[in-house]
Amino acid sequence: MTTPQSASTSPLPSAAIQVLWAKSGEKSAGVGWLPVLHHLLDVGACAWAILGREPQATRDLLTADFGTDTDTARRWTCALAALHDLGKASPAFQHKAPELAARVWAVLPEQDYSKNTPHGMVTQKLLPDLLTRTGRDWPERVARGVAGAIGCHHGQRESSSDYRAPDRGAGPQWDRVQEELLTLVLRGFDLEHAPPPPITDWTGEAFMRLAGLTSFADWVGSSFEMTANPDPLAYSNPAAYVQQAGERASMALDAIGWTVREPLVPQPRPLDETFAFLPDFKARPLQTLLAEVLSASDSRPALVLVEAPMGEGKTEAAFYSHLQLQNAAGHRGLYVALPTQATGNAMYTRLREFLGQQITARAEPVTVDLQLLHGGAALHSGYQANLSATVQMNAQTRARPTDEQKHKIRPNLPGEPGDSVHAGEWFSHRKRALLSEYGVGTVDQALLGVLNVNHQFVRLWGLGNRVVVLDEVHAYDTYTTQLIQTLCRWLRALKSSVIIMSATLPAQTRRELLSAWNVMPDTAPTYPRLTVARTGDAAPISHHIPGPRRRLALNLKATDPAPEAMAAQAVALAHAGGTVTVIVNTVQRAQDILRVVREMLGKRYRSIRRGSSHPQRVNVHLYHARYPADERSEREKRVLRHLGQQPAHYEQDGQERTDDQRPERFILIATQVAEQSLDFDTDVMISDLAPIDLLLQRAGRLHRHDKNNGRRGAHEQPVLYVAGLGNWPEQPLDDYHWKYIYAPALMYRTWHALGGRTQITLPDDLDDLVQGVYDPASPPLDGLSDTQRNTLAKADRKLQHQRQQHGTLGDQAHIGTPDNLLDLPHQPSWGEPDGEPTNDDTDPSKGEMRFGTRLGDESFRIVPVHRHEGAIYLNIKDRIPAQILKLGKGDWDSARTIYARSFQVSRYDVIDHFRRNPPRRGTAHEGWGAHPLLRDAMPLVLDDGEATLGRTHLRLDPELGLTYERLE
Template sequence: MTPPLEPPHSPSAAVQVLWAKSGQKSEGEGWLPVLHHLLDVGACAAAILEREPASTRDLLASDLGVPDTDLAVRWTCALAALHDLGKASPAFQHKAEVLAARVWQVLPWQNHTENTPHGLVTQKLLLPLLEARGWDSGVARRAAQAIGCHHGQRETTPRAPDRGAGSEWHAVQDELVTLVLTAFGLHDAPAPPATTLTGGAFMHLAGLTSFADWVGSSFPLDGEPTPLPFTDPAAYLSQATARARAALDRIGWTVREPLAPNPAPIDETFDFIPHFNARPLQTLLADLLNTPDARPALILVEAPMGEGKTEAALYAHLQLQNAAGHRGLYIALPTQATGNAMYGRLRTFLGHQAARRPGQIPVTVDLQLLHGGSALNDTYQNDLARTRSAQQQTLPLTPNTAGDTADTVRAGEWFSHRKRALLSEYGVGTVDQALLGVLNVNHQFVRLWGLGNRVVVLDEVHAYDTYTTQLIHALVRWMHALNSSVIIMSATLPAQTRQDLLNAWNVMPDPAPAYPRLTVARTGDPAPTSRHIPGPRRTQTVTLRATDPDPAALATQAVTLAEAGGTVTVIVNTVQRAQDIFKAIREQLGPRFQSMCKGSKHPEKIGVHLYHARYPADDRAEREERVLRYLGKQPATYLRNGALHTTDVRPERFILIATQVAEQSLDFDTDVMITDLAPIDLLLQRAGRLHRHEGNTGRRGGHETPTLYVAGLHDWPEDALSEHHWKYVYAPALMYRTWYAIQNRAHLTLPDDLDSLVQRVYDPSTPILECLDEQQQATLRKADHHLKQQRLNQTSLGGQAHIGQPDTFIDSSPQPSLGEPDGEPAHDDTNTATDDLAAETPHFGTRLGDESLRIVPIHRNGADFLDPRGQTAAQITTLLKNDWEAARAIYRRSLQVSRHDLIRHYRDHPTRRGTEHIGWAAHPLLRDAEPLILTANQTVVGRTRVTLDAELGLTYERIE
């Protein structure tokens, strides 16, 4: 960006004394004039945009209606620079007494009782100044609001008097605008011709302004400021732009360019995966996108497990990145557990693509893990540490050799901050982090700017309730407005959900082809292109049998099945049932019981393993690793006595008891399965773990035929829903309809039956099932009505929660900030009112759910320790704020609970956890965590006895 030369300027005395930043407010040392800061931030905006793809800059031209992209970029950067014009007001200038004294010598002092934030003052001041320069009034108002909200919140322009009244103040404010425009070569340029500023344009300007302000505010205050901006603002801007480029280098903001400028064929792209051969889904999607079309796309992938959906999405990202000029990729998943698993896969993919660029220089890419538990992910933390130690984050932008992938993927610490993470080029995490972009939280526009002009993948979309689905629809609409492409993947979508997603992309839904199917909707097309995904594919016939839901009966059946040889998995709907079944199995087996946490292939014993979410984080992670070690692909690689071992450790006789944590996050294979009745899509997810790995054929004991035992299938499930508390976990209407859909079936054929069964259960137009008796029909009718009302309520809540539609939100009144209320789960367990006796009041965030609390079990033995042997101090009030190693060790012992007794206790009796400077309360990881003080591994809270058991996890016993 090279603005034309402007004539030198004769600065007023007033403009030279207005201050924006002060290193020592009381003494007035190390200060920065307003004009310097404005130009610094404008320079940062320019440096950011010059590293963006050309498509990003072209969008700015469209935003302002300016045919010349360079001119549009200069106008945009000038607007970003003017973000702190509000500091040129008496309300701000009086904040540093010594610096203010100079101001009052040349400008009239004014006594203001109100103290309007300077961002809002900017909104008030800038509107008439832009109008006077020929800007359309509506565009000027919205642009002023976009840059004025850089401290986090869009607010209505105030009528407060803090704007600086009087001709002298007006003159210096106008002079600042003139100097900024002069620096960018715009002093005599006609105003942009736009007559409206769209929602997308608002987010472009607001997000860029905050990003640039964060970078520009990091410039050091070096003594007395230079007078250059007052006499030659363009020359100062040139110097500031050089500093901005260096600052971007330090934080790792590199040139955004295609990862694979000429993508290799699919088989070659994924040749790092052993025995990879492109699946029909992957080749079909690649063919549909293999056209010279620069428009973004919405892609719906509805296909069962094993079709290669993830690799299809990654390859589509390479194609869209080249065709549409997208800047990067974000993969959003339902839980932290699924996000952790995807982080490793994406890291490997990016490393290979960045290092192997035929005819191109290898590049280094930044990859962030975005969720609340990222501090516990060792791979990500090692990436941060490695990046941090490499010249204090100043990494070479290319690795040493083209074939070396070790340094092609980095994790810049600057981007690991929660609000900045989506600015990074590549990311993987929970869907909640993306959905915060459409909630009224602080700096939501920065998140949307980071997701704009990017490929966004939403995986396992079937996992969300109606409320979160409404937020996803809003996110899709905003991605459409921000020129992003969206890839949505699911085992299957209810027909209404598919239609709603296509409507959000402004295309008319078409008749869905046969399942599995692929849909591509290009921006601007009236209708999508939909195709059936051809075979061949692996099909499996699962024998279906009913069984008694009583925990003792299930335990007996699991033991009997295990005695026949092979691996048995029991998946139940609540933690309490899982714990009860484990205890019953342990009692029945007696001396034949073998805890798999100790590891053994003893020929006379049966290994038993319990896995759910009510363990401290490190214990849960170890239990998850054991599931994958014993039931994952063999041979398995694992740590033993500090050394890596690779061997076949699949047990000959084994029982896994688990909750929803085993439903969709883990790639494991079981020989036979017992499951509680659940909604059909989740039931089929569970069944997908049966005979999953073909390599285990011939070693399944007495279970070479895949068999699914469904607890509660033998009889109308109304009593079971109440007795076993299932009605608090899943909608009874879906449970009844699932029961009816499969209760007379002897077999399921996967994936052939998947879509038809899901549509049958979830279609709201499905009539009352006539073969039911009169009482059953009445029960179902009541349950259907309740589900319909629940969906209507959640739809309404979801519509109220998000910021609004891209074409209307600007004209709506800004709402108070929600803070940062994401509700991302660390696991796939469903919080249940009965299991945790939780309140039913939902919180307003990315998900509806019971109120929850993070606790850390603490063993009190003279002092407070993390372990019962008293080896590691808990440091509740003494933890140092910068001691991240100790904080992570404490956080690893934490878990999330939603038990009403516990939440009420800590709400009414908060623990002293230090101060804002020392202790848990001072540390970002632990400031919301409460210690659960245990004596002999237990405590009583209210009417609940809470025990931390090494095998069972956290248990609750009601005290009457």
């Protein structure tokens, strides 16, 4: 590391500066201790090393933050990061290790203090006074801004309500030692006599950059070993000490896998060459057009809106755009955000293959880190295999002599695509994951960057100067959409590029996203369309995406919404041959329909878990969110095996197999978790009425794969049966609880938009239908009775009120915008309330709003366990102990096995029971309550597979999943 070094050395250090401690073996069951000065300089050196591996574009951003040249801005950044623990030079902190404190009180006055005052708060109070005093002359607003950024390194900006002046130390002796620390740190970065940065304000984006980097550097610097005799060089020559600490910082970054951030492909190849690894790939018009638009020599970040139907290659277009933007704008990497864990899992596999193929094509292969970010990542076998391989490699590295422990790039081996795509264990931790160069996960993980949760600034720092892809944006409600718009504002300020993809966006949502990027919304061209807005431009550039494209003309038919009628129709359609999919709006309806189908088929019924190729058998499969995670995953795999691309690739009896698995007769019964999560092809579909965009999303599974044409039984012509489309749907909205799942106004408007139609052509009709249902300025609906008009008007008012309310909640939930962040009062952190919604498992009776990444019914995670002969097991057959009270805190293998049996529930009476009767889950040191993976999981104890909680009877059925029965 090359850092500026002062030619002069410091005078003899004071006795006080040599005894102030920052870390102690006494506090950590370790050995030795670390002086405050040493830790400050260590962390500053780590910040310098981190920035040295960042793209030049990241370092250039500091120039605007500080109003200086890039080198001086980098030195100020690292010096300020170093000062994060200045607050430890105070009575409020020094008392915490009694033996070390005794040495401090021998040279500094022991004063009154608040035992619980965070040292970060003391930093926030100390530093502005030191920076603004005569001789340093920092503007007060800038001094307070930088102090707030470095003082929140333990998770959140502190409120000063509990702070008392004596906590920082009173009198000239404490003043002198704090001033001395500041001087030595500035000397270490050749800033002792430097004028203050020529700025008068501290921006929100500068705050996030400094806060995120400081926490990251502190985490790395805190890994340095303590000794009984700290190096005196820090006192005599801080710059030389920083030089040495920089070498340790580089080794620490090597160890965690923080490599130089450079373009994955320095010169992107043409599209067809880039994706030659995909069978029969040929660039589609969308991909070609977007590549041409981004090919201009423009180094500014961009907002890209892609509105195109399924099958147009949006994902490949986003991957390629990342390569272009990474080179042009100097972005560090890519994060792909999706609506559900299932879509994230599928994307992880695709991105890993893409990265591996691009690495293989490089002249000098590199190692890249790819993380999977969502609550169920512990269950993803591919990700866990990558993670385990990295842990094993790190263990081998630690076993080498010290001088051989530097992390070395591991090139790909010939014929092994993706060999250099790993998942570093250090980055797998929740708060650190977005620091990784590449990532796939739920949108929730990105939105936590704009919510008031611990270390949200680390997440924003990780997303800064990066390409962020937000996929399937049409899947979110007003509240989450509001948070997405706020995220876009921050990403623009942090000089990231954002690619937003959707089958179609309501016009209002499109306008709001463009406004969030600070450009004037334009008139949308004909669908499908592409819009690119460069940072700094007043208006975007939009294009119609030309054809040709695959068109699907499907017949539309109304059907009876009664479960018995839908089951009878599914059975009749299956008897004619082919695959039938039934998608309904609640788990209860899916379970009811399966019961009827099973009864109607009798001996011809065959669960797909056992399967049958007998021509008279009908294979039936149920898929929803109310199964334990491992069972849900297995059911998802079976859907893809039988209805996905053929021949199917799957594992059976420990062997990898490839063959055609599409059944001759098959009924899939699913909830809306299948409409986005799974890429499958069905011959005919029966669906509950749903808002038009979601209904068309479901219809997109009809005849999805052309290779299946000619083998669809009696269903070579695609048909969509819609339950509730026949008559005015007010009654089924009430009878089947649809009104609690979707806004009635959207249901009525969808019913009207499809009324009288016998055919829909996709994608031609898609945009007009969606805009007609969602546009608030749509003309009054014709053909309605007075009663129907009144019902619709009431539903419209309710929806408008709900949108306003949810928009307001979304506006209140986020941290603020880059323009107003530092003017808003500090709020205490909410923790980390995020997660995939359980909207197919909604209890219509009651519910509580949750102020997190999404609104919806309160939910929590349960693990069904079985009582047998006085013991509690995960599984009766295998007698696997549940270890509710005795699970070891470090036993991750057992914890993953237990977590694999968990799932989310949102039924109010179940949640209420657990709230009133919380089960014992161990202690702070052992048991479920102590383990990071299970600390929020509740055991549901079953006897013979059943339990009664209050007036609700629950049963875990191997076919139906968890069932509820209300007891009178």
